[in-house]
Amino acid sequence: MLKHYSSCKGRLSKKAALALTVALAACLGLAALSACSPQPSATSSSDGGSAPESAAVETEGSASSVAAMNPTGTSAGLLPANEYNEAFINAGSRGCNTCHGDLGALMENSGLDHIKIEGEYGKPVTIADCLPCHRQHWVGSGPYYGDMLHERHYSSDSFTGNCWSCHAQDSSGEVGEYQWELWDEYKYTASLGGFPDDYYDERVQNWLKQRGASTTGTMSNVALDSEPNLQVELSQEVKDEEDLFVLNNYGTFEVDASQWALNVTGVANERSFTLEDLKAMPQTEMTVTQVCFTSAINSPFAGNIPVKGVLLSDIIEACGGLTDGTNAFALAGADGWATAYAINLMTDNNAMIALEYFGHELTADQGYPATLVIPGEPGAPWVKHIVSLGGLQWEADKLINSYAANSDGITSHKVNSAWFQNDGVQAKVGQPLELTGYGFAWSGTDFVAPLATLSISFDYGDTWTDVSIPADADPYQWSTFAATWTPQAPGTYVAWLKATNADGYEQETPAGLFIVVEE
Numbered sequence: 001m002l003k004h005y006s007s008c009k010g011r012l013s014k015k016a017a018l019a020l021t022v023a024l025a026a027c028l029g030l031a032a033l034s035a036c037s038p039q040p041s042a043t044s045s046s047d048g049g050s051a052p053e054s055a056a057v058e059t060e061g062s063a064s065s066v067a068a069m070n071p072t073g074t075s076a077g078l079l080p081a082n083e084y085n086e087a088f089i090n091a092g093s094r095g096c097n098t099c100h101g102d103l104g105a106l107m108e109n110s111g112l113d114h115i116k117i118e119g120e121y122g123k124p125v126t127i128a129d130c131l132p133c134h135r136q137h138w139v140g141s142g143p144y145y146g147d148m149l150h151e152r153h154y155s156s157d158s159f160t161g162n163c164w165s166c167h168a169q170d171s172s173g174e175v176g177e178y179q180w181e182l183w184d185e186y187k188y189t190a191s192l193g194g195f196p197d198d199y200y201d202e203r204v205q206n207w208l209k210q211r212g213a214s215t216t217g218t219m220s221n222v223a224l225d226s227e228p229n230l231q232v233e234l235s236q237e238v239k240d241e242e243d244l245f246v247l248n249n250y251g252t253f254e255v256d257a258s259q260w261a262l263n264v265t266g267v268a269n270e271r272s273f274t275l276e277d278l279k280a281m282p283q284t285e286m287t288v289t290q291v292c293f294t295s296a297i298n299s300p301f302a303g304n305i306p307v308k309g310v311l312l313s314d315i316i317e318a319c320g321g322l323t324d325g326t327n328a329f330a331l332a333g334a335d336g337w338a339t340a341y342a343i344n345l346m347t348d349n350n351a352m353i354a355l356e357y358f359g360h361e362l363t364a365d366q367g368y369p370a371t372l373v374i375p376g377e378p379g380a381p382w383v384k385h386i387v388s389l390g391g392l393q394w395e396a397d398k399l400i401n402s403y404a405a406n407s408d409g410i411t412s413h414k415v416n417s418a419w420f421q422n423d424g425v426q427a428k429v430g431q432p433l434e435l436t437g438y439g440f441a442w443s444g445t446d447f448v449a450p451l452a453t454l455s456i457s458f459d460y461g462d463t464w465t466d467v468s469i470p471a472d473a474d475p476y477q478w479s480t481f482a483a484t485w486t487p488q489a490p491g492t493y494v495a496w497l498k499a500t501n502a503d504g505y506e507q508e509t510p511a512g513l514f515i516v517v518e519e
């Protein structure tokens with residue numbers, strides 16, 4: 001049972017920090033050190049709820065604006081309109097996207113040199129997508145968002161809200177032991193109902209119903225469905241290419257293929273491969289899921305890609321094999337992106353130098369003319385515009401340099417899931433509603449077992465519908481699902497989704513989704 005979200009309070013161990021130097025230094029944009037500035041008006045909140053009366057406000061001295069904040073005007077947002085939700089919770093006036101709309105667009109328009117980060121599948125970028133990097137107190141992941149966002153709001157003309165605009169206090173635990181949380185995380189939890197500890201106690205629910213405070217047994221009147229009429233179909237589909245995320249640490253980089261070559265050292269016959277050389281070699285095709293190393297809960301930074309190219313093992317063989325002791329490659333992209341990786345972890349997983357995605361040559365954002373693809377590992381070491389495989393001799397302990405193995409201590413998600421829908425899905429009683437999403441595990445190594453189960457709950461995790469991933473599913477691809485749910489009663493529901501792998505390792509916080517069901 002999930003009570004409140006951990007906010008990565010643990011310090012990074014020295015070892016983890018070292019590992020992350022490789023992982024994060026490049027995985028994240030480290031350029032921007034100043035705060036966000038507001039962006040052109042958000043027309044709708046990502047809650048899909050009634051955004052506060054949103055005339056765009058011009059910020060003095062800047063061309064940017066945000067949706068007007070109205071902290072004293074009250075709105076239930078997606079929650080049922082009642083005194084508690086409007087006047088007490090004021091749900092419609094809280095959370096980042098209420099004022100800012102898409103946070104990816106906010107960063108894009110901010111004038112800051114931030115990594116390119118875009119919401120895909122029609123999902124806006126939310127604060128959840130910022131947290132894997134900026135919740136850290138570690139230099140490699142960029143500035144700590146708590147400091148910069150407090151300061152930026154404090155000095156903003158257009159921010160007329162207060163602490164509760166962005167935060168909530170979760171009082172689960174001892175009386176008086178409040179936890180500051182982000183509203184955007186808190187809103188999906190049972191604590192929203194006002195009985196954080198006893199929420200799951202039927203007596204609380206009955207008491208609330210008896211007093212007429214709630215028809216559903218939650219103070220917020222969030223509806224529960226403990227016996228959902230739910231059919232789930234799984235697949236490993238490839239979505240539209242335009243929904244594949246792009247993460248460029250240094251912006252879009254153009255390469256002139258006539259000047260380009262891939263240099264290989266640490267092999268019997270060191271050599272350079274031109275694009276023509278690689279095209280003339282045997283080509284292998286497969287479909288493989290790419291996720292960003294810093295994928296958040298409910299993140300749009302994942303996608304299934306049909307790839308085609310030359311297996312790394314074929315390249316090594318074409319160079320007469322590795323020299324004695326060579327067991328890792330330093331990997332460098334033409335744009336300056338660099339990391340290193342154990343060779344066996346790549347060749348065991350059919351790593352390839354990909355020349356094509358989706359049946360065509362790579363675009364600049366995909367890494368033209370060639371990108372290293374490492375099935376089962378997150379995106380950071382999938383070096384785009386790759387120009388060098390530099391032979392290294394690593395000590396045994398360094399060889400376990402899988403990103404999956406070394407990701408403990410940062411808020412990143414080896415087993416994860418997301419809805420493709422946004423908060424505010426509309427439905428009708430008795431009519432089937434299709435909900436879709438994905439789950440995955442970084443299953444390319446011994447460190448993370450393949451995805452085993454996707455689970456859905458409509459009662460804050462009190463009961464789950466578990467869906468097993470078939471044994472013949474490809475562990476290198478995500479599992480997508482279409483869940484057909486027929487709601488039996490009107491109300492606002494919070495659907496939860498979580499992924500579990502074959503070792504029982506469970507997604508730490510479920511992905512939440514607000515659904516509004518009408519009569």
Ligand SMILES: Nc1nc2c(c(=O)[nH]1)N[C@H]1C(S)=C(S)[C@@H](COP(=O)(O)O)O[C@H]1N2
Nearest residue numbers: 027245246247248249292333337379382384
């Ligand atoms: N050359 C180069 N390769 C790179 C990056 C980069 O910025 N430059 N970003 C990495 C990161 S952090 C990710 S998640 C993936 C993203 O690949 P995509 O943009 O094709 O989705 O590329 C990786 N390879």
Ligand SMILES: [Mo]
Nearest residue numbers: 292293379380
């Ligand atoms: Mo990434």
